[in-house]
Amino acid sequence: MTETDDQTPAESANLSALSDLCTPWCIHVVATLRIADHIAAGITAIKTLADKAECNADFLQRVLRHLVCKGVFVEPTPGQFALNEAARGLLGPTQQFLDLGGIGGRIAYAWGSLLSAVRTGAPAYHEIFGLPFWEDLQAHPDVAASFDALMGSAGHSTPNPEVLLTGDWEEVKTVVDVGGGTGALLAEILCAHPQIQGTLVDFPGTVARAGSILQEAGVSERVRTVGQSFFDPLPAGGDLYLLKSILNDWPDREAQLILSRCAEAARPSGRLMILGGVLPDGSVNSLLTPEIVLLGGKDRTLNEFRELAHQAGLKVQAVGQLPSGCFAVECHPM
Ligand SMILES: C[S@@+](CC[C@H](N)C(=O)[O-])C[C@H]1O[C@@H](n2cnc3c(N)ncnc32)[C@H](O)[C@@H]1O
Numbered sequence: 001m002t003e004t005d006d007q008t009p010a011e012s013a014n015l016s017a018l019s020d021l022c023t024p025w026c027i028h029v030v031a032t033l034r035i036a037d038h039i040a041a042g043i044t045a046i047k048t049l050a051d052k053a054e055c056n057a058d059f060l061q062r063v064l065r066h067l068v069c070k071g072v073f074v075e076p077t078p079g080q081f082a083l084n085e086a087a088r089g090l091l092g093p094t095q096q097f098l099d100l101g102g103i104g105g106r107i108a109y110a111w112g113s114l115l116s117a118v119r120t121g122a123p124a125y126h127e128i129f130g131l132p133f134w135e136d137l138q139a140h141p142d143v144a145a146s147f148d149a150l151m152g153s154a155g156h157s158t159p160n161p162e163v164l165l166t167g168d169w170e171e172v173k174t175v176v177d178v179g180g181g182t183g184a185l186l187a188e189i190l191c192a193h194p195q196i197q198g199t200l201v202d203f204p205g206t207v208a209r210a211g212s213i214l215q216e217a218g219v220s221e222r223v224r225t226v227g228q229s230f231f232d233p234l235p236a237g238g239d240l241y242l243l244k245s246i247l248n249d250w251p252d253r254e255a256q257l258i259l260s261r262c263a264e265a266a267r268p269s270g271r272l273m274i275l276g277g278v279l280p281d282g283s284v285n286s287l288l289t290p291e292i293v294l295l296g297g298k299d300r301t302l303n304e305f306r307e308l309a310h311q312a313g314l315k316v317q318a319v320g321q322l323p324s325g326c327f328a329v330e331c332h333p334m
Contacts (some may be wrong), residue, residue, distance in 0.1 A: 005317040021246070023070050023221035026063045027090075028108055030073075031098035036090035039073075039083050046079045093149075102146030106136070123296040124252075132295045138205055148209055151245070152184045159185040161192040163273050166317065169193050176201060176238035178230050178262060179246040183210035186242075187217035198223040199235050225333065230258050234265035241265065241272045248277030248289075249297040254307060259312035259331075267333040272314060274329040275322070278305045304331060 007015075009098045026085050030036065033053040042053050046064070050057035061079070072086040083091075090098070098104045101261070109128055116124030137144040152159075163185075164172075176199040177186045186198045198219070200207055204227025214220040222287045226235055234241075241262045247255045262272050279285060291297035300308065306316050314331040322328050 007036060020074065025069075025110070027072065028098050028100050028104065029063055030067065031090055031095045031104070032100045033060070034095065035060075035081075036087050036095060039081060039087070040091060045084060046081065049081065061098070066123075070244060096146070097150050103150050104146075106133075106143060106147075107290045107294065110290065113293050114314045117293055117296065121296075123293060125294055134203070137175055138203060141205060144205060145209060146204065148182045149320050151181045152213070158190040159325075160322065161185075161188040162323045163189065163275060163328065164240075165273070165320050165322070165328055165330045169196070172239045174238045175240045175242065176235055176265070177242045177244070178258070179243065181210075182205060182212050183207075183223065183225075185214055185221060185244055187219050190219040190222055191217050196222070199226055199238065200224070201228060201234060202225060203228045203229070203232060232261070233299055234261045236265045237266075238266060238270050241270060242275060243272065244275035245277060247274060247297075247305075247308075248299050249291055251294045251296045251298075255297075255300075256308050256312050259309055259314055263313040263331075263333045271317070272331040272333075274305070274331065275326050277323070278302055278327060278329050280319070280327055287301060293308065302329070310334075 046061045050060045113124035180200045207225035207227045317332045320329040
């Protein structure tokens with residue numbers, strides 16, 4: 001008797017449901033085709049929906065009927081589709097982030113490299129897209145812009161300017177946001193603290209997209225944008241260096257190098273705030289995040305982080321939860 005023969009029907013049905021890729025792909029497809037938007041605009045018949053979305057009516061109907069069975073969309077009369085609560089969730093930014101042509105598509109396809117990643121212990125994103133993740137984004141500015149939008153979206157994390165655990169803002173004259181994306185967090189901090197000057201460090205293409213965010217916030221006069229790699233020496237002499245959602249992208253060797261670059265730039269009197277990617281000791285989060293297939297990165301416990309920081313010449317000075325709910329770690333150069 002094989003192991004499969006031993007399984008109860010409920011156990012094998014559960015595994016089938018857990019390993020079903022059909023429903024996630026159907027959701028990505030209708031999001032890419034903007035079907036929820038079209039229905040919200042009053043186009044409900046399958047033929048006109050398919051014409052509007054420039055796709056095949058029969059195949060689209062099969063996809064929509066599958067989703068109706070799964071509780072997304074309703075079909076009040078045959079061949080006519082309508083939004084229900086779940087389908088309304090597709091309206092707005094969610095739809096954009098599920099679009100297979102943007103960052104949502106990159107993440108979806110990247111899961112196909114998990115087996116290679118597990119075999120080798122390194123990301124295998126390049127096997128699918130031909131380039132490592134960040135290089136692929138630099139080569140595709142439209143996908144990179146969709147990534148920036150995801151990072152700046154409320155769903156990811158609303159930038160909250162209260163990022164200090166100790167001391168007060170009077171001591172801070174310059175903030176350097178390392179890997180600061182298109183500047184959403186830096187803009188919030190500078191808005192809240194008019195005496196502060198900011199430096200935004202990220203890839204040249206990314207900081208070039210920061211202009212409108214900084215201008216809308218009215219802070220562009222106080223921000224210097226620096227297009228460079230954070231693996232190279234960083235602008236020195238800042239009072240506060242921020243690393244938000246950066247270290248969890250990277251394996252230990254690279255994470256340590258980024259920390260070392262921050263330590264040498266912050267020396268002797270600056271400090272470093274790590275926002276995100278470090279978990280309080282004792283808290284366990286075993287669920288995988290896309291970092292494993294995109295970049296090989298991971299969250300670290302505070303103890304694991306302390307070790308990394310020590311090797312990078314940094315000492316953990318304070319830890320705690322910020323008003324945003326983010327667990328933060330403050331480090332000082334040794
Ligand atoms: C997960 S995003 C976080 C962005 C921002 N800190 C936030 O929390 O919204 C990682 C950022 O690191 C930047 N990045 C990745 N590799 C980099 C490198 N070698 N040098 C500079 N920036 C890099 C990316 O462009 C991206 O903006």
